[in-house]
Amino acid sequence: MNQSQLLKLGKEKLKQENIEGAESKAKRLLEFVLQQSREETIRNSLEEVSEMQHKAYEEKLQEVIQGKPLQYITHLQEFMGLSFYVDENVLIPQPDTEILVGQALERIQSIQGRRVQILDLCTGSGAIAISIAKKMQGNAEEYQVIATDISDKALKVAQKNARQNQVQKQIQFLQSDMFSNLEGMEFDMIVSNPPYIETKVIDTLSKEVKQEPRIALDGGEDGLKFYRKILENARQYLKKEGYVLLEIGYDQGEKIIKLWQELKENCQLALITKEPIRDLGNNDRVMIFQKR
Numbered sequence: 001m002n003q004s005q006l007l008k009l010g011k012e013k014l015k016q017e018n019i020e021g022a023e024s025k026a027k028r029l030l031e032f033v034l035q036q037s038r039e040e041t042i043r044n045s046l047e048e049v050s051e052m053q054h055k056a057y058e059e060k061l062q063e064v065i066q067g068k069p070l071q072y073i074t075h076l077q078e079f080m081g082l083s084f085y086v087d088e089n090v091l092i093p094q095p096d097t098e099i100l101v102g103q104a105l106e107r108i109q110s111i112q113g114r115r116v117q118i119l120d121l122c123t124g125s126g127a128i129a130i131s132i133a134k135k136m137q138g139n140a141e142e143y144q145v146i147a148t149d150i151s152d153k154a155l156k157v158a159q160k161n162a163r164q165n166q167v168q169k170q171i172q173f174l175q176s177d178m179f180s181n182l183e184g185m186e187f188d189m190i191v192s193n194p195p196y197i198e199t200k201v202i203d204t205l206s207k208e209v210k211q212e213p214r215i216a217l218d219g220g221e222d223g224l225k226f227y228r229k230i231l232e233n234a235r236q237y238l239k240k241e242g243y244v245l246l247e248i249g250y251d252q253g254e255k256i257i258k259l260w261q262e263l264k265e266n267c268q269l270a271l272i273t274k275e276p277i278r279d280l281g282n283n284d285r286v287m288i289f290q291k292r
Contacts, residue, residue: 001048001049001054002045002046002047002048002049003030003034003041003044003045003046003047003049004045004046006030006049006053006054006057007026007027007030007041007045010026010029010030010057010061011023011026013026013061013065014026014061014064014065017065019064019065025064025070026061027041028070028074029057029060029061029064029070029073029074030057032060032073032074033053033056033057033060034049034053060073066207067206067207067208067210067211068208068211069092069208069211069212071086071092072086072087072088072092072211075087077092077093077125079093079095079097079098079127079131080098080101080127080131080134080135082130082131082134082165083164083165084125084126084127084130084161084164084165085125085157085160085161085164086125086157087157088211088212088213089151089153089154089156089157089213090124090125090154090157090158090213090216091124091125091212091213091216091217092125092212093124093125093127095280096247096279096280096281096283096285097127097128097193097247098131099247099277099279099285099286100128100191100193100245100246100247100285100286101128101131101132101135103245103277103286103288104118104128104132104189104191104245105132105135105136107189107243107245107288108132108136108143108188108189111188114188115141115142115143115144116142116143116144116188116189117143117144117146117185117186117187117188117189117239118132118143118144118145118146118187118188118189118190118191119145119146119147119148119182119185119187119189119190119191119237120132120145120146120147120148120191120192121148121178121179121190121191121192121194121230122148122149122150122178122192122193122194122195122216122226123147123148123149123154123155123158123173124149124154124157124158124193124216125154125157125158125161126147126157126158126159126161126162126171126173127161128147128191128193129145129147129158129162129171130158130161130162130165130167130171132145132191133145133162133167133170133171134165134167136170137167137170143170144170144172145170145171145172146171146172146173146174146182146185146187147171147172147173147174148173148174148175148176148178148181148182149173149175149176150175150176150177150178150215151175151213151215151216152175154213154216155173155174155175158173159173178226178229178230178233179229179233179236179237182237185237186237186238186239186242187237187238187239187242188238188239188242188243189242189243189244189245190230190234190237190238190242190243190244190245191244191245191246192226192230192244192245192246192247193246193247194219194226194227194230194246194247195215195216195217195218195219195225195226196219196223196224196226196227196247196248196249196252197217197218197219197223197249198219198220198221198222198223199218199219199220199221200221201223202214202217202218205217222255223249223252223255224252224255224256224259227246227248227256227259228259228263230244230246231244231259231260231263231267231269231289232263232266232267234267234269234289234291235267235268235269235291238291239291240291241290241291241292242290242291243288243289243290243291244269244288244289244290244291245286245287245288245289246286246287246288246289247285247286248276248284248285248286248287249284250279250281250283250284250285251283251284252276252284253275253276253284253287256276256287257271257287260289268291268292269289269290269291269292270289270290270291270292271287271288271289272288272289272290273286273287273288
């Protein structure tokens with residue numbers, strides 16, 4: 001069997017199982033199994049595959065059918081034009097989070113006259129911290145990024161990604177349950193994409209999403225557990241006029257505004273996005289606060 005025939009087999013199997021994006025997933029799996037680029041796979045379409053390659057491809061197809069995300073098989077996800085290693089210990093970075101990074105970069109560049117201190121809470125794969133560090137690389141002396149996560153396994157993935165993207169010297173990784181290990185630190189910006197799915201909703205999600213670490217998905221009974229912690233505690237870790245940038249769920253804008261209204265007398269944060277910043281699908285995605 002040649003590569004073209006094997007690819008056809010893969011497409012048909014995934015389509016029969018109603019796998020979303022069956023054609024592109026079949027192609028990416030073949031590239032991964034054969035260790036070829038897309039161009040090489042096209043060029044070598046008539047090349048014969050070995051029995052071992054055929055078997056490996058069938059096994060990977062079966063993993064996809066059973067719900068394993070393609071990115072956990074290939075250990076690769078693109079984000080902000082960069083390549084990230086991902087496995088079952090971290091969430092898979094999604095394009096919507098690029099909105100959060102873009103907003104963070106705008107505000108970092110607006111801060112003048114001092115070294116900018118940035119905190120990435122719940123860093124996971126490190127995608128947010130690493131993307132910020134990479135985009136600011138030409139001004140490495142003008143900023144510092146600290147990235148935290150409760151999971152030691154997630155931090156190891158993030159450190160691997162920092163080395164892979166050559167920003168390991170610009171980021172300090174710390175194991176911390178939210179703010180627990182940050183005593184005495186102050187930041188110009190806190191940026192976070194925390195767990196925000198309601199506990200009861202997790203079991204209704206797709207097979208693929210349920211393969212991602214529950215600790216990185218579960219936002220508590222109302223989905224607001226970690227937003228509440230951030231809004232209640234951020235002022236202690238922010239410099240004057242420091243920012244808090246939060247990624248939120250597609251329908252959480254009004255809930256976050258209501259939560260802020262409940263806490264605003266004590267949290268000392270002004271809501272500077274009166275409405276959520278929306279993503280390309282026109283869903284709620286980012287909210288920004290500033291210490292007053």
